[in-house]
Each structure stands twice: as structure tokens, then as C-alpha cells.
Amino acid sequence: MKWYGTIGFDRPVEKVKGVSDHEFTERQYYGDVITLSSRWQNTEHVNNDLKLNVKISVMADPFIYEFFPYMKYVEYMGHKWCIVEITPNRPRIELMLGGLYNGQ
Numbered sequence: 221m222k223w224y225g226t227i228g229f230d231r232p233v234e235k236v237k238g239v240s241d242h243e244f245t246e247r248q249y250y251g252d253v254i255t256l257s258s259r260w261q262n263t264e265h266v267n268n269d270l271k272l273n274v275k276i277s278v279m280a281d282p283f284i285y286e287f288f289p290y291m292k293y294v295e296y297m298g299h300k301w302c303i304v305e306i307t308p309n310r311p312r313i314e315l316m317l318g319g320l321y322n323g324q
Contacts, residue, residue: 221253223276226295228321245287251278254266254314272301277309283311285291293321 226246232311233243255275276294278284284291288308293300293318 223251223253223296225280227284227291227315228295228300229287229290230272230292231290247283248312249278249284251276251312255316271319272296274301276315276317277312278315280308280311280313285310290314291315320322 225248227249228231228240229245229247231245232240235241248255250289253254253274255273264292274296285308291303293302294298296317299322301317302321303315304317304318307314307316310316
């Protein structure tokens with residue numbers, strides 16, 4: 221299945237000489253969904269949390285290879301999902317998705 225969507229990066233930037241800050245960047249990518257399943261996970265919440273077992277293989281560019289350690293989420297099916305595993309496999313990069321992204 222084909223995929224097109226947003227990947228969010230929380231990357232460090234030097235705003236003032238010697239002082240680092242973070243800049244949040246969203247970029248659009250094309251890819252393929254190569255694994256697709258989900259499961260309910262028991263938590264301390266009243267309702268169980270949905271966890272995805274979705275692996276997306278993305279056609280990478282120089283930006284994604286430079287900043288892949290700072291990837292935070294992938295937008296998939298209208299929601300932002302945490303990236304729980306990253307596998308660089310040139311010229312692509314594979315991203316395993318987990319639970320919903322909560323902004324951290």
C-alpha cells in the first residue's frame with residue numbers, strides 16, 4: 221500500500237553561538253506500508269491504548285539521513301503516531317510506528 225504524509229523532526233539548532241535550542245520541522249515524504257497490524261495494550265488508563273505495528277518504508281533524502289535520530293512521529297490515517305524503531309536501508313529508511321504521539 222502506498223503512503224504519503226508528514227514526518228515530524230525535533231532537531232537541535234544553534235540560535236546563538238554556543239547555545240543550542242530545538243526547532244520542530246515537519247516534512248512530506250512518499251513511502252510504502254510494508255507491515256500493517258494493531259493491538260490493544262493494557263495500561264493504567266480506564267481504556268486500553270491502541271498500539272500500531274505499522275512499518276513504513278520511506279524514500280529518503282539527504283535531510284532524513286542527517287536528522288533521522290531526531291524523528292518523533294509519522295502522520296498516518298489522520299493521526300500522529302510515535303516512531304518506535306528506525307532502520308536505515310539506503311536508499312530508503314524503515315519506520316516502525318507504535319502508540320499515538322503525545323507531543324514529547
